[in-house]
C-alpha cells in the first residue's frame with residue numbers, strides 16, 4: 001500500500017506513522033527526518049537544506065522531489081507511508097507522475113493544539129526519538145529513554161517560527177488536500193485534544209483504513 005499522512009506541523013504525522021509502520025507493514029518515510037539527519041551528518045544535502053529548516057521555510061521543490069524519488073526507489077515504489085511530503089501542489093504533481101497513491105490520511109487539528117504541542121516537543125540529539133512534555137514525556141527530564149542522549153528543542157519549534165510554519169502550511173500545503181480529493185480516498189482523523197492518547201489515535205486511523213478495505 002502507498003499512503004500519505006498529511007496535516008499541519010504538530011498534528012502527529014511522525015508519531016502516528018512510526019507506530020502505523022509496524023502495524024500494517026509499510027515503511028515510514030519522513031522528509032523532515034531525512035533532512036535533519038543530513039544536517040546532523042553535515043552532508044552536501046545537509047548544507048543545502050539547513051537554512052530552510054532553521055527558518056521553518058520549505059526546501060525548494062526540485063531538491064525535495066529528487067530526494068524522495070531516490071528514497072522511494074529503495075522501497076520498490078511500494079509499501080510506504082510518506083510523512084511531510086508532498087507539501088506543495090508542485091510536489092503532489094511530481095509524486096502523482098511517478099507512483100499511484102492509495103489513500104491520504106488527513107490529521108485535522110486546531111492552531112491552538114499545534115502551538116501547544118510544538119512548544120512542548122523535545123527531540124533526542126543522538127537517535128532522533130521524539131518526546132512531548134504533554135503526552136509522551138521522557139522518564140528523566142532532558143534525557144532520552146532509548147539511548148540516554150540529550151533532548152533538545154528544534155529551532156523551528158520555537159514560537160516565532162511556529163507561526164510562520166502554520167502560515168506556510170495554510171498557504172502552500174493545504175491545496176495538496178484538494179489536489180488529491182476525488183483522486184484517492186481521504187481518511188480524516190479529527191483531534192481536538194492536545195494530549196490525546198497516541199494509542200487511541202493510531203487505533204482510530206487503522207480502524208478507518210480497515211473499514212474502507214485499504215488494509216486487511
Ligand code: AMP
Pocket residue numbers: 009031032033035052053054056057058059060064083084085086087088091156165
Ligand atoms: P517536518 O519534520 O516534516 O516538520 O519538516 C521539517 C522541515 O523540513 C520543514 O519545515 C521544511 O524546512 C523541510 N521539509 C520537510 N519536508 C519538506 C517538503 N516536502 N517540502 C519542503 N520542505 C520540506
